[in-house]
Amino acid sequence: MIRDVDWSLYRSFLAVMEAGSLSAAGRRLRISQPTMGRHIRTLEAALGQSLFLRTPDGLSPTDAALALMPHAEALADAAGALTRAASGGRDAMEGSIRIAASEVTAAEILPPIVRGMMDRWPGLVIELAVSNSDEDVMRRAADIAVRMAAPRQDALVAARIGGFELGLYSHPAYLRGRPAVERAEDLRGHRLIGFDRPFAYTDIFRVAGKRIARDDFALRSDSDMAQLAAIRAGCGIGVCHAPLSGGLVRLLPADFAPEVEMWLLMHPDLRSLSRFDHVFAYLADALARHIAGPGGAAAPAS
């Protein structure tokens, strides 16, 4: 039976897993390479199994180490959340807050809102994490998340911000000189932009009842931001949030107009620290304005 493993050994373990070598891990944690080596040796002794194979250019993890990796990450998430939670006074608007959002949200929607928050509360440090699952909040990898679907975990603090439409859009420069798109069939022969791997949106992508599949796309990317940029650059026709479609031409509005919900999520353990509540309320308000109309970047009233 294994008892009393020092938690900082786990930290060193994770650093070595991520950095790939004792030296690199040591640099990251600001401890020396010999010490890092001793930590790993101590941990291996405590766990009774070997975790790495020493090679001339680093340590390569054994299967056992790989199996422990997700647990070590969970530990790091929890430690990070604890550090963030403690990073300000209990009621002061100071300290770090980590916000998770999709790429498009982080790049197109949040910046002016975040700016408003930073102006209002100069003591806040905002971390923007790009990711796409409510898991992040559950796992404490983020404090607050902006999501485009109702939460599947009902242990979270959740607020429905509102709904907005997705639409098929294209840049005028792309459409110039190409056949007009007036009926669903006209999409054939056009360049479509879509997702690479199957995704939550995969099922939404139906035009006039017909599902558009992976093979129909001429440009595939799992990054929603890359897709949006491609549409704007005139690469073809793709899906885009209606509130973000300035300068683009909407196509087939009658055939493709799925409604998407925006939600804001927070881990309940953060409620006792008031700055998380304030930021949550601020974000909810500002995002609702963004959805409601074009002037959405203005600071909320509250």
Added chain:
Amino acid sequence: MIRDVDWSLYRSFLAVMEAGSLSAAGRRLRISQPTMGRHIRTLEAALGQSLFLRTPDGLSPTDAALALMPHAEALADAAGALTRAASGGRDAMEGSIRIAASEVTAAEILPPIVRGMMDRWPGLVIELAVSNSDEDVMRRAADIAVRMAAPRQDALVAARIGGFELGLYSHPAYLRGRPAVERAEDLRGHRLIGFDRPFAYTDIFRVAGKRIARDDFALRSDSDMAQLAAIRAGCGIGVCHAPLSGGLVRLLPADFAPEVEMWLLMHPDLRSLSRFDHVFAYLADALARHIAGPGGAAAPAS
């Protein structure tokens, strides 16, 4: 900005929170009281806020410390999960496994099953944790959980074991010399056993359409085990799993027979360690047998 807080300081923090004094926390972690005191002082300095008020009979946590507590618990859960995951060889049936179940399940259903597992795999160490939420598995406070409802978190490995009936039961000794219970109205004037605080079952407790509320109970307990024991002791009439009703008399079977589902849950990060898979499969099989019939305690075929 707070950086680089040694994770073992968090461990000392949690120990002091739980133990209530430096000395007690030190005993628990097998470190001396002065060292514990230094850890707390170091942590307070690192976080820039005071966490405890020193009193003659212990340390009392500040609000800031209370707010950090759930995060520290999450950290401890993750560390425990990591330690358990590492507590055996990668493919060997050795090491610790923590199973969460309700009191009745842990006391009435699991013991013979667990015994079968221990006989079959002598190297296993089983920890039985009594609790009632799928959260436990999500939070890694347990590796595998037996639950009486479909999981609400869809990030978990889940297996539906089967359904069984709840029924109203009483001990013959209680019924002797009392008015017979043949129609729903006959329950009036009888002693009912039920839950104290509102609960998932609260809504299920309807007899012939009429909801039985908290005030109708003559004996209230939030412990399902205590309820079962009370029924068996002849205290009155209560709800009990049909498969556990041996020796009891069923009442109003036509009016009260809700179906309950049994589920088995596991954290996906454990799949790469085969002993968790094996135990999961063993439990699923054995529990299905328990539900299916009276001979359910026999070892599964697999």
Added chain:
DNA sequence: TATCTGCCATTCATATATGAATGATCAGGG
């Protein structure tokens, strides 16, 4: 009041962990 038993803070000698320096090894590039 006197006594006992928890608790925390301080001291100081000691055990422990750490880092700088060094050497050995391997891979890639001129």
Added chain:
DNA sequence: CCCTGATCATTCATATATGAATGGCAGATA
């Protein structure tokens, strides 16, 4: 071929963290 730039392992002096012992304090108990 012989550098250069990575890596890890070892050594040893030093810094750091630790524990035993002690004292003081407050609240029980008699």
